[in-house]
Structures are given as structure tokens and as C-alpha cells.
Amino acid sequence: MSTASTEGEGxxxxxxxxxxGSGRRPFIRSLLLGASGTLVAAAGALIxxxxxxxxxxxxTSDDWCAAWKSRDLGVLGITSDFYTTQNGRIANAFxxxxxxxxxxAGVKLLPTVIAVTFTVALVLLGCHxxxxxxxxxxxMILIACSLVIQALLYYAGTRSYxxxxxxxxxxxxxxxxxxxxxxxxxxxxxxxxxxxAVRAGGFAAAFLIGFALGTLSEPFALVSGLLAAGAGxxxxxxxxxxxxxxxxxxxxxxxxxxxxxxxxLYTSPGARWRRAQQPDRxxxxxxxxxxxxxxxxxxxxxxxxxxxxxxxxxAVGLLLGLGAGLRAPAPGKRTRRRAVPxxxxxxVLLLPVPVVVLGSFAVVLGLRSGYGPSGWTxxxxxxxxxxxxxxxLCVYGALLGEWAGRYLARRRAATGGMAAGIVAAAGVLALxxxxxxxxxxxxxxxxxxxxxxxxxxxxxRIRTExxxxxxxxxxxPLYIGSLAEPxxxxxxxRDWVAACVSKWYGVDRIxxx
Numbered sequence: 001m002s003t004a005s006t007e008g009e010g011x012x013x014x015x016x017x018x019x020x021g022s023g024r025r026p027f028i029r030s031l032l033l034g035a036s037g038t039l040v041a042a043a044g045a046l047i048x049x050x051x052x053x054x055x056x057x058x059x060t061s062d063d064w065c066a067a068w069k070s071r072d073l074g075v076l077g078i079t080s081d082f083y084t085t086q087n088g089r090i091a092n093a094f095x096x097x098x099x100x101x102x103x104x105a106g107v108k109l110l111p112t113v114i115a116v117t118f119t120v121a122l123v124l125l126g127c128h129x130x131x132x133x134x135x136x137x138x139x140m141i142l143i144a145c146s147l148v149i150q151a152l153l154y155y156a157g158t159r160s161y162x163x164x165x166x167x168x169x170x171x172x173x174x175x176x177x178x179x180x181x182x183x184x185x186x187x188x189x190x191x192x193x194x195x196x197a198v199r200a201g202g203f204a205a206a207f208l209i210g211f212a213l214g215t216l217s218e219p220f221a222l223v224s225g226l227l228a229a230g231a232g233x234x235x236x237x238x239x240x241x242x243x244x245x246x247x248x249x250x251x252x253x254x255x256x257x258x259x260x261x262x263x264x265l266y267t268s269p270g271a272r273w274r275r276a277q278q279p280d281r282x283x284x285x286x287x288x289x290x291x292x293x294x295x296x297x298x299x300x301x302x303x304x305x306x307x308x309x310x311x312x313x314x315a316v317g318l319l320l321g322l323g324a325g326l327r328a329p330a331p332g333k334r335t336r337r338r339a340v341p342x343x344x345x346x347x348v349l350l351l352p353v354p355v356v357v358l359g360s361f362a363v364v365l366g367l368r369s370g371y372g373p374s375g376w377t378x379x380x381x382x383x384x385x386x387x388x389x390x391x392x393l394c395v396y397g398a399l400l401g402e403w404a405g406r407y408l409a410r411r412r413a414a415t416g417g418m419a420a421g422i423v424a425a426a427g428v429l430a431l432x433x434x435x436x437x438x439x440x441x442x443x444x445x446x447x448x449x450x451x452x453x454x455x456x457x458x459x460x461r462i463r464t465e466x467x468x469x470x471x472x473x474x475x476x477p478l479y480i481g482s483l484a485e486p487x488x489x490x491x492x493x494r495d496w497v498a499a500c501v502s503k504w505y506g507v508d509r510i511x512x513x
Contacts, residue, residue: 061484084270119150121185161447162481163380165448179216186209203249204253232252309434313391314393314394315427316426320397364376401426405419
């Protein structure tokens, strides 16, 4: 009796502690679910506003040219025009012809299509990532990660209108990231296929998609090429990160497609004509130009790093990892992970750093080559490296959260309050980052809706006058998003925007009101 009593008393403190730990876990899960739901609602509301504003998008700048060419020449006609007389971006032209093919309907729906397809792609990639860590994906927190990353991408920069609402920029610099995300999912699916014929189809698709992206967006081709090249080298079987040659083969075919696409673009008659219009300047690889490019690169990163809200991506990633780590099984029941050399793990973790650094420099170098000393200010192109930067921040946060979650799961009752504090802090940081974006969204909403009303009134007047036989119509510039409108230059013969507006309305010329 005495021994039994002593043994029973010896077990009671442990049982009580375990009870407190198990009692706190549902609270932590509820806190994670609440933080995730709040972020989904907040980020989703911001993105929903952007999708709604798509209904108020009206032509400006390049819109005018793409609209009349799509209407008069058709999809194949505008594709031929881009290849022979504009810039050689045949995939870009094909998408433009598709978007503008039915008047303004495609332009109005494009932001919603981008947001929905990007959200689904990021959630699916997140599922693969969480399973790679050995855990079960949680849908709510994955949706939160996807929406927060997108909200930061669309609204944290200086050119929100161009990144989400202006079709020429979204086709060139936002849609490529969406396509790239789905291509990565295709690559994951391809390398896991047991049937050779199916794998061959996936490999062929990698080359074709890479080729299309090479003729769609040069900046994205450079950044994604760097990422694929680095991943391909790390995927060599002899380095023990990959068991087969399939990942390496996929990366090689992807890079080959990009290179072939860039060659077709660069050698096109349109690209040669465009280069001929530029004044003679030093080679971009000269010492003075590289020095100037480096200064532009520093200016660009000064602008990006001045936006602390990008840390919201790391914060929501921390929630993702913490939620997975806290659910880790007991040490004796944990899923064994395949042994990978420590140096290889470090190389994989550091891969996004040179990709973002070198990719952003390549983007600035291309902008300076194409647009001169002010080229780095074309912030819509920054999307091409901001997407991998935000994804890397989210992944780093998730890895840190997963490690912390496993540590806290082992400590059980002693760290229940610490886990709650981490969840609360990460949730507050992510929510604060979204709150900072609200004024930008308000300004974007006011500018877009106000311009749409003024544009509709002017469009009605111009069409009425044109219907009565007028050939020289008055036009009042309606500026938005730092984009060009008619009369941006004093020489009418060089005013390509005014020429495209005239083509759109079927008149000889327009004059300023």
C-alpha cells in the first residue's frame, strides 16, 4: 500500500503538467486559427478592392495602342506587328491581343484572374513545402500566406496601379510570376511521375513555357533563369540532394527555353528597330556604365528596404511554420527525413539570396540599357525579383517557426505562454504591415474611380462628335499611375499616345482641351 501510494504520488506532478500542456495546445491552435482567419480577411479585403477596381480601369498610355491594334488587326495581327515593328515580344503581343480582343472587358477582368490564379498556385506550392517538412498542410494559414504576399506585392511599392490594374504592365511583369508559379508546380509533378511518356510531356512543356516567357518578359526570364540554373546545379545527383536526374533535366530544359525565347526576341526585326531608335551610348558592360548601374541598383534597394512592410511576409511565414511545428509528433514517432549533407542544406537555404541580388542587378542593367539613367525608376519591373524575395522571406519565417514549434512542443507546459506570445507577435506584425497599405489602397481607389467617371464622360462626347463627322477632336489628358497621356511631348509628330488615341476613335488627329 505504501509503495503504491508513493508511486502514485510520484506520477501526479507529471500528469498535472502534461494536462496543462495538452490543455494549452487547443488554445494555441485556436489562436493560430484566429490569427490566420484575421489575416485572410484583412489581406483578402485589400485584394478584393483591387479586383473591384478592375471594373473602373480605362485606357491610358500603351492601352490605346494595344486596344486599337487588337480590334483592327486581331490576335495574330498584333503578334506579327510586335515581332516586326515593335519589340519582338511575341508572347506578350499574343496575350495583349487576347486581353484587348473584346474591347475593355478583358482589361476589367484581368486583375481578378491574376489574383485568383496566383492565390491557388501559392497555396498549392505551400502544401508541397509543408509536406516537405514532414507535416500536414493547414489550408487557412496557407491562404493567409498567399494573400498577404500578394497584398504586399500589389500595394507596398510606388506603382500599385501599374502592378495590378494596368494591363500592359501586368502582362509583362505580374503575369510571368503567376505562370512561373504554375510551371514550378508542373515541374514538381513531372519529376515525380513514374511513366516515361508523362515525364516526357512535362519536360517538353518546361521548354515551351520557358520559350514563351523568354518572349514575354526579359526581366522575368533573367531572374527565373538564375533561379533555375542554381536549382539545377544543386539538383545534380552526385550532390545527394536529388536521387535522379529528373530535376536537373527539368531545369536545363527550362533554361534552354528561356534562352531560345530571348534569342528570338533579340534578333527580331522589331527589337532591331527599337535598338536603332536609341542614341549611341557606351556599352552597358563598360566600367563607367557598370558603376552607374551599381549606383542605380543601390537607389532601387534603398527604396525597397525603406518599406518595412515586406517583413509581413516573414511574419505570416512564422505562423505557418509554428503551426506545423507545434503539431510535431513525439520524438519516438517523428517521421524520418532523408539525410542530406549539411553543406547542401545551407546552399539550398542561401540560394534565394544570390538569385534576388543578381536578378535585381540584371533588371536594373536591362532598364538602364533600354531607358537610360532613369530606367531604374520603372518600378513595375521590380515585381520580377520582389516575388522571389517575398517568397524567400516567407520560407525563412516558416523554417524559423517550424524549429520554434518543435522546440516548444518538446517543452510542453513550460512554454505554453511563450508559444501564445510568438503567435500574437507574428500576427500583429503581419496585420500591422497590411494596415500600412490601407492609405495606398484608398488613394488608388479614389484616383481610379474618379478618372473612370471623367473618362466615360469624355469618351461619350468624343464618340458623339466623331459620329457627326468630326475628324479633329478635343481631348483632355486624364493622368493616372505616372503613365503617359496624349500631349506628353510638344512635338505632335512624336506623340505616339495621341496617334493611338486617334486610331482608337477613327479620326485624323486630336487636339488638347
